[in-house]
Amino acid sequence: MDGGARLVTSIEAVESGLDGFGYIASRQIATAVFLAQRxxxxxxxxxxxxxxxxxxxxxxxxxxxxxxxxMQCYEGLDESKALYEWKYGKQLLYTQILKDKLAxxxxxxxxxxxxxxxLHGVGDIFYSEQFLExxxxxxxxxxxxxxxxxxxxxxKADQEFEAFLLEVLSDFQVxxxxxxTIVAPVPPLTILTSNNLRDLGDALKRRCxxxxxxxxxxxxxxxxxxxxxxxxxxGLRRQLVAFVQALRGMELKKLxxxxxxxxxxxxxxxLHARELDSQIVRDTLNVLLKYEVDIAAVEPQLLxxxxxxxxxxxxxxYGVPM
Amino acid sequence: MSDVLLDFxxxxxxxxxxxxxxxxxxxxxxMNALGWADxxxxxxxxxxxxxxxxxxxxxxxxxxDLFFARSDMKRPEAPEAEAAPDAAPxxxxxxxxxxxxxxxxxxxxxxxxRAGDLAELAARMERAAEQAGVRNISVFTQxxxxxxxxLEQMGLRELDREIARGGPQAAQLxxxxxxxxxxxxxxxxxxxALFARGETEKYREEMxxxxxxxxLDRRDVERxxxxxxxxARRLAARYARPRKHARRGMLDARRTLRRNMPWxxxxxxxxxxxxxxxxxxxxxxxxxxxxVAAVSQFLLLFLWSLNEALSGLRAFAFSNRCIEVTEILNQxxxxxxxAEIMVQVGFGSSAYGASLEDFDxxxxxxLNHQTTVLILGDARGNRTEARADLLRDIADRxxxxxxxxxxxxxxxxxxxxxxxxxxxxxxxxxxxxxLDQLERVIEDLLRASA
Numbered sequence: 001m002d003g004g005a006r007l008v009t010s011i012e013a014v015e016s017g018l019d020g021f022g023y024i025a026s027r028q029i030a031t032a033v034f035l036a037q038r039x040x041x042x043x044x045x046x047x048x049x050x051x052x053x054x055x056x057x058x059x060x061x062x063x064x065x066x067x068x069x070x071m072q073c074y075e076g077l078d079e080s081k082a083l084y085e086w087k088y089g090k091q092l093l094y095t096q097i098l099k100d101k102l103a104x105x106x107x108x109x110x111x112x113x114x115x116x117x118x119l120h121g122v123g124d125i126f127y128s129e130q131f132l133e134x135x136x137x138x139x140x141x142x143x144x145x146x147x148x149x150x151x152x153x154x155x156k157a158d159q160e161f162e163a164f165l166l167e168v169l170s171d172f173q174v175x176x177x178x179x180x181t182i183v184a185p186v187p188p189l190t191i192l193t194s195n196n197l198r199d200l201g202d203a204l205k206r207r208c209x210x211x212x213x214x215x216x217x218x219x220x221x222x223x224x225x226x227x228x229x230x231x232x233x234x235g236l237r238r239q240l241v242a243f244v245q246a247l248r249g250m251e252l253k254k255l256x257x258x259x260x261x262x263x264x265x266x267x268x269x270x271l272h273a274r275e276l277d278s279q280i281v282r283d284t285l286n287v288l289l290k291y292e293v294d295i296a297a298v299e300p301q302l303l304x305x306x307x308x309x310x311x312x313x314x315x316x317x318y319g320v321p322m
Numbered sequence: 323m324s325d326v327l328l329d330f331x332x333x334x335x336x337x338x339x340x341x342x343x344x345x346x347x348x349x350x351x352x353m354n355a356l357g358w359a360d361x362x363x364x365x366x367x368x369x370x371x372x373x374x375x376x377x378x379x380x381x382x383x384x385x386x387d388l389f390f391a392r393s394d395m396k397r398p399e400a401p402e403a404e405a406a407p408d409a410a411p412x413x414x415x416x417x418x419x420x421x422x423x424x425x426x427x428x429x430x431x432x433x434x435x436r437a438g439d440l441a442e443l444a445a446r447m448e449r450a451a452e453q454a455g456v457r458n459i460s461v462f463t464q465x466x467x468x469x470x471x472x473l474e475q476m477g478l479r480e481l482d483r484e485i486a487r488g489g490p491q492a493a494q495l496x497x498x499x500x501x502x503x504x505x506x507x508x509x510x511x512x513x514x515a516l517f518a519r520g521e522t523e524k525y526r527e528e529m530x531x532x533x534x535x536x537x538l539d540r541r542d543v544e545r546x547x548x549x550x551x552x553x554a555r556r557l558a559a560r561y562a563r564p565r566k567h568a569r570r571g572m573l574d575a576r577r578t579l580r581r582n583m584p585w586x587x588x589x590x591x592x593x594x595x596x597x598x599x600x601x602x603x604x605x606x607x608x609x610x611x612x613x614v615a616a617v618s619q620f621l622l623l624f625l626w627s628l629n630e631a632l633s634g635l636r637a638f639a640f641s642n643r644c645i646e647v648t649e650i651l652n653q654x655x656x657x658x659x660x661a662e663i664m665v666q667v668g669f670g671s672s673a674y675g676a677s678l679e680d681f682d683x684x685x686x687x688x689l690n691h692q693t694t695v696l697i698l699g700d701a702r703g704n705r706t707e708a709r710a711d712l713l714r715d716i717a718d719r720x721x722x723x724x725x726x727x728x729x730x731x732x733x734x735x736x737x738x739x740x741x742x743x744x745x746x747x748x749x750x751x752x753x754x755x756x757l758d759q760l761e762r763v764i765e766d767l768l769r770a771s772a
Contacts, residue, residue, distance in 0.1 A: 011356075011360075011363055027362065027363070027366060028366045028369070028370070031356075031363055031366040031367055031370065032366075032370050034355070034356075035352050035355060035356070035367055035370060035371070038351075038352075038355040039348065039351050039352060039355065041348070043370075046376075080576050085576070086576075086580075088576075088579045088580075088587075092586070092587045095583075095586065095587070096586075199555070202340075202374075205374040206342055206344060206345060206374075209370040209371060210370060210371075210373065210374045210375075210379075211370055212375075212376045212379060214376070
């Protein structure tokens with residue numbers, strides 16, 4: 001491995017490296033990044049919304065010092081938007097110029113045959129890189145020192161597109177019929193994310209390292225909170241984590257994720273809260289819970305939950321059995 | 323080293339994780355990158371490479387722990403045995419007396435037991451297990467057989483002879499032999515858990531697919547549901563793809579421009595992004611009277627798991643009257659929905675004529691030439707009026723009528739069965755009593771409209 005990409009030496013290096021850019025990686029995540037670099041394989045990240053799937057790609061790009069190229073998937077995404085497109089306007093202009101220039105050039109040749117021979121002699125650049133408009137995938141392959149390619153929410157794209165991704169992901173090359181095959185000088189570190197909207201094909205999964213990021217354990221979440229919302233005081237952070245962990249044990253339509261915990265911490269800091277009390281929790285519950293039914297389900301138990309969170313915050317593992 | 327990994331892959335496959343050869347190659351590479359030293363990292367790494375869903379990851383972790391459990395047996399005991407041969411670590415481990423003059427011609431195994439060389443014993447046992455082919459074990463009755471074979475490989479016979487000869491240490495050796503037996507059995511049982519599970523599961527699955535749906539054991543129902551879901555997922559994946567939503571008449575600008583290059587880019591010929599795709603429209607009529615209820619439940623479960631490959635799926639349930647159950651199925655999870663349907667119409671004695679009249683009233687107008695009507699029932703109307711004329715109307719208005727009958731064709735027309743009177747209007751009337759048959763019918767249906 002040469003080029004600008006930083007050589008990853010160990011899992012610990014990944015952990016501390018990502019840590020340096022504000023991403024607290026669990027052991028599994030660090031292992032995944034390490035293996036992705038070593039085996040040159042894309043990582044498919046699945047998990048609930050807001051656990052830091054996209055964030056991982058951003059942090060990895062910063063840490064490795066590589067450009068982050070992001071492709072957001074949606075229904076109807078096709079090759080011309082993902083891979084490349086010809087610059088039609090310029091191609092049309094080119095044909096116009098060609099017409100003007102060809103007339104005097106071919107004027108003195110004898111007969112059709114001679115003109116054709118001359119025409120073939122002219123280098124044809126109609127389909128050449130000059131008229132190629134690279135889209136995210138091609139751009140990622142063309143980076144001289146590699147890149148971090150983030151294919152976001154791949155489950156939202158059509159299945160046809162998924163099939164098309166296979167070639168790119170297995171060999172890090174694409175074939176453009178008019179030009180030939182373009183191979184990446186340095187394979188990009190590829191991260192695909194999925195929210196499990198639909199089952200991805202086996203073929204795609206097989207080519208990827210499959211990383212499932214779930215809700216973090218309390219200790220990890222506390223560390224994440226310490227990095228992302230350092231303005232909150234230690235005691236408050238512990239209570240927050242204990243409260244959110246308890247929420248996740250409940251039957252809710254949408255469980256609060258790490259991003260919601262961070263938002264909540266920031267909100268509480270803005271409100272100058274030094275510790276949880278039932279009033280402030282009730283007022284800010286809509287930061288954590290996004291459905292009316294969920295809020296209604298939690299509210300009656302709020303008092304008890306806040307008390308419990310306060311006492312749980314004093315235990316080493318936030319009241320969650322080890 | 324990679325042999326061990328391949329065995330692990332085999333064991334993992336046994337738990338139901340699908341691992342392709344390409345993935346096992348990846349696993350070897352991952353292992354080389356990670357090394358053997360860090361157990362947790364290796365487990366995480368293999369989980370990343372081999373398991374592709376959260377459930378598979380859990381299964382794989384469990385399998386990993388079981389598979390690599392044996393290395394634990396050696397580790398804590400070996401240094402102790404070297405350091406203080408007198409202090410045997412556990413009560414169950416063989417005790418030994420150091421410096422004892424060797425009883426003439428002691429067996430190699432006896433020697434090891436006397437010396438308390440547990441590391442060597444464990445290593446030998448591994449080797450013997452390898453030679454005896456313990457990994458081919460498939461049913462639990464083979465445990466004793468394999469344990470015995472392993473011990474014989476290790477030289478049990480000589481040990482027996484030595485014990486029979488008596489002597490000062492015979493009692494100790496006997497104790498040691500018993501301990502060895504226990505260890506060997508434990509090792510074989512671990513292998514059974516690892517490698518035989520796949521075989522047994524496969525066999526049971528095969529059996530279930532052919533079992534009659536109406537006479538399932540209660541404990542098999544849950545497995546059956548899983549099986550149905552897996553089948554439906556497979557079918558859905560295969561048939562949902564080619565008929566993804568149509569691209570409503572959008573101009574394909576890219577292809578249009580290229581197509582019109584010869585005319586200097588003036589769009590003489592336009593190309594549209596249109597692909598009209600038809601999903602089969604399906605109306606299902608399920609008999610939920612006592613005789614057919616079980617099969618109906620599985621049919622509904624199957625169809626509801628297939629949702630993405632079908633459009634406009636509507637379900638009706640009947641016994642002595644007919645109601646639409648589409649809403650119930652959409653709102654409740656399938657287990658509860660089944661019970662709810664039963665409460666509303668189930669368990670009566672079936673009256674086909676009355677039910678067809680209800681259907682006529684409920685949905686006849688919505689049938690069109692794209693609709694397939696799927697009827698599941700035994701056509702036993704308890705001598706009520708058959709109203710085959712209504713079925714004729716249904717057949718006329720719809721694309722086709724398919725009748726699934728859980729009874730064997732030989733029984734059609736016997737007793738109160740009205741099957742011969744309905745049959746002329748069905749494009750297909752077929753026997754459907756097992757999951758295999760059910761899958762075949764539905765696959766044919768999807769294929770015909772693909």
